[in-house]
Amino acid sequence: MQRIFEIDPWKVVTHTLDKDNKRLQESMTSIGNEYMGMRGMFEEKYSDDTHKGIYLGGVWFPDKTRVGWWKNGYPAYFGKVINAVDFVSVDIKLNNSSIDLAKDKYSDFELALDMKKGLLTRSYVVEKEDAKVKVTSVRFVSADFKELYANKLSFENLDKRPLRLRLILSLMLMSLMKMLITMNISGKYTQLLIQNKVLN
DSSP states (O other): OOOOSBOOSSEEEESSOOGGGHHHHHHHTOEEOSSEEEOOOOSSOOOSSOOOOEEETTOEEEEEOOOOTTOTTOOSEEEEEOOOOOOSOEEEEETTEEOOTTTSEEEEEEEEEETTTTEEEEEEEEEETTEEEEEEEEEEEOSSSTTEEEEEEEEEEOSSSOEEEEEEEEEESSSEEEEEEEEEEOSSEEEEEEEEEOOO
């Protein structure tokens, strides 16, 4: 059996982006609160093999059972969980080019699910064209307020030159809408907090 995570008393942690086992990494770093759950997929674009999944309690599809008469005792249908609207994905653009760890040069990768605090943290340094930025994501699903999902994205410019950071967020509000936030980074550290409330 292959080990893809390091040994830690409270964390499921790795310092390797294992592209061959990305779906397993996403499964092992899933978070939820009995009402809402999501796989440990990346917020930003990822063009290689991945499986995005956001699930809400009570949202399912009754799939008719397809077995012959000899299968007495089978239910008339199976309840299949379906994906909710994707309110996690963020297109992160550095100098008008989207970050994609399947293609971009990166280093200092860390992925950790803290089982004590209920936080999924991921960080890496990405180099794109003339930009070098440290990206950190901290994801949280509240146990006290079941509809609350929070994601804190932090960006640290490791280059002396200013760069253009553009985030395209997809949020679920009354209806799906796209929101565009544009900001310039000239200092060392810029931070953005995204909170999406899932509506009933």
